Amino acid sequence: MKFSLKAVALSALLSSFVIAAPVAVEKRDANSDRIAACFVGLIFTGSWPGSCKAAVAVNLGLIRSITVNQMTMDFSPADPWAPTTSSNSIVATMLSIPGITLPIDSVRQHIILADNDVQIGSIDTPWSAASVKGGALTTSFSTSTLNVFPASHGAFSNFISSLNTKASHPVTLQGAVDIKLNLGIFGKLTIPGVGFKATTTFAGLNNLTPINYLFLIDTNFDNIGFITLTTIVNIVNPSMLTLKLGDVAFDTAASEGRVGISTIKDLNLVPGDNYVLSTTDLDMALPAAGAFLGNLGNADGVLTLTGYEGSSSDVALNAGLAAMKSVLVVPQNFEGSVMSQAPYKDWSLKTLPSTNTDFVVEVTATFQSPYYGFPIEMVHALDAGMDNYVTVSNVSPTTNMMRLFNFMDTLTFSVSGTGSVTVTFKGKLASVVPAAKNRWTELVAYAAANGHIPIEFTWMANIIVNNDGINRYVDWGNTGTGLGNVNIAVGADFASILNAIP
Template sequence: GIPLDVKTTMAGLQGLKDIKFLVNADFAPVFTEGYTYITSIVSINNPSRLTLNIGDLWLTAGQEGFTEDVKIGYSVVYNLRLVPGDNIVTSVVGFQSDSPLATTFTEALNVRAVMLNLWANSTATTNPALNAGLASLRSGVLLPKELKTASPPAYSDVWTIKVLPTTVDDGLVEVSTVFSSPYYMDMTVEGTCTPETCGFSPYPPIGRLYDSIGDYMDFLKFPEDIAYSAKNNGSTPLTFKMSLQNDPLATRSRIENVVATSTAKGSIPLEVFWGPKVRLPNLPRIFYPSWSDNVFYPHRLSLKTGTDFPMIMDWVNKHIPPPAVVPPPVVPTTVPSPVVNPSPVVVSPTPVVVSPTPIVAPAA
């Protein structure tokens, strides 16, 4: 256990009074549980020279005050180990989604920064002596509006695509970029979130291409098995396969426009919509953040293309048939019928029969 009678031990716990919010990792309502979980990266300073192995630290969370009647839920830091200096750790805040106090809390977060108060009770840790030392703890962490802060991007804003000789048949292209950790700590990606693996329906994991006039098509799809590790402050170059999609908006003329843009400029605008499955140290569960490009950049990504990119039309010609040519409707020619003028009817006069006047003999 932790020797609480040592002054440096209590000094080491003083950093719990001032927890600094760094970045939000996940805001996840779990409808099957009726709970919402906020996973954040925070900094806790240990001003002493002693390393404190605290274990799981459970604190009560509230918005106003430090009493049970304002309790929203709880906050937990798993397997907490405080070394001298600043410690970057993962904190999870959980609360009942339909709780009136929790609703007030989340509504406030949408419009302003909110101070989340934290305090300990008799079950804060598995160490009764440590719990006694934490009994007077009154702490808080200032959460920014909408939990938004500037953080390191999860990937570069420059990507590269390569069309392969086999693309015409399997629809797979090679895509390369450089990944990093946006969480100020080591992390691993263990695949792409899908309704089957995550239990909910995320936005389709796609790459959206733009043509020269700003029209778009959801033309590239992330693989489900993408996996890599990224070190804090490090970079991980990665090449992986993405599949071409027969998107309703991917008309032949639009694809031809994209190919022409790539030939002229050597790149095309790209947007990414992706939810990976992420694992962080000391966090017992995988979480599913939104890593769309607008989370990290105010501008669209650049997808660099090479001389092989026009080969994408081979796949298009095979899988997206040209629109059927509809012949113009046949308009019948109207030929006026000949007008037959009737012959005039000549009415023969009825012959008048004049009977001769009888000759009467004179009277004798």
């Protein structure tokens, strides 16, 4: 007679299950016992009868709770009622079966999203890899459409509003999941329609308050009747949601009253810090706008940003944004506004064979974005009507404030927000007159002894930030901007400048 090790193992496992049941942490019912017995039988026999299929389809069966650690919602698709979603981490707590770890290697989810007992829409995901450890099934899903039910448009907008304005919000996930198991000698088996229903809490945006002011890039007067402030702000997203919202606008008011509209283009919020460009169009026809600017000289200005009926061109998202309200504090006189790093470093100057006659020198420097990761493009180092130049600093009373060279409009470059680029361009010596020869002689001696000259910039550059096509005049002077002292390296050739002076 053959002795079945499989039958002995099955018997022992079922016995273990029965003994363990009364002290198990989770409360068991008849359905739980049937599900456990089904999976024990599956592991040891490879059999999945119709009674097991019916058992797992019951809500609150195999899957007991669900935690969504990350989710992306993209509102850029053309159909506002069909945003896309994805997640890189979903953890489902499963029914505990003593001695058994289910060999699940992939899942496919059919989810119905419900809010306040109203079914909002459905998500059908593709097959995704999965693993089970300690009774927890971990998986993810790639980009899938959330199809909002036609009768639930209002409920969906209310759901978005709750996520935007609350610190947390409960959401019910229900439906079915198809699972694939690797049963070893029994091969692979697909079990469709494992039912689930669980309420999980999403951390909300909490009105994104406060929005933190970082840096004023420029002030623009091109739009008649308006003063446009372009500012880098940090929006801290406290949730696990990544939201791709597109262009978003907020009605903006100061303590003096309404001042205009603030716009953030292509707003993508990830969990944590988000450095974004905020453009505020101050409507100077509004008395509060002028009062706001005038009062900034004496105190911080508090701006309240509120959603309104035109906040987004996406009708589904717009209704959800309408309830949102956040605060931005603009510091007195825009003080404390600092770049993330200096826009330039590693300066050097070299004379040319022609310098003695045309006074043109070769300048080399390394450039990087000072705007919190936004790429920049140099359009004009010397724009029409500008007087951009470099002066000597901290050498001696006679040479300090002496112009070393004037910028020529020969510097162009583009650099990513995180990279750097080294560029060589032309400058033109200044103050090359007989009366200045003693100062040049002193400067040449200092350079020979130190290998560099301390300098200061007076520089209003014309640049484009973040590839937006808008020419901005930015102050790249190193005095009053927190950039500190700059040295420009020179070699033995620098002494030849004395030959240029009559």
